[in-house]
Amino acid sequence: MFLDWVEKSQFYGKNELAKAAEYTLNRVNGLKAILDDGRIEIDNNPAENAIRPNIIGRKNWHFSVSEAGAKANSICLSIAETAKANRVDFYQ
Incomplete structure (x- = not known):
């Protein structure tokens, strides 16, 4: 082996x-x-691809008006990505 x-x-x-x-x-x-365990993925590319749009915009989010605004933004994006991963139309 x-x-x-x-x-x-x-x-x-x-x-x-x-x-x-x-x-x-x-x-x-x-x-x-x-x-x-054949259910375990050999890489995490799907997860990385799912969060890539958020990471690309990270520099822009440094300039949030307030800490509360940044927190609200992160919560909304988290919900949106979770919905997308579960094939739920976030905008509906």
């Missing part, structure tokens, strides 16, 4: 193979979870 090989192999130094082995071993629990 790949993980057994990585664990038993001796990689030294700062070379790319040693870095890759360390990266794998540092994330072995997550990798095993993905392999054991």
Whole structure:
């Protein structure tokens, strides 16, 4: 098995193979979870794509008139994105 090989192999130094082995071993629990449970997504691209419009506008929101306005904006956007993720027409 790949993980057994990585664990038993001796990689030294700062070379790319040693870095890759360390990266794998540092994330072995997550990798095993993905392999054991097919329902777990291997990446979070759908979640990142869902919040991207909010992140792009973040610089503009730095200039909210008040803290209460910024909080209200974040609540509304949170509700909108949750509705969108659940296929609910937010504007209705």
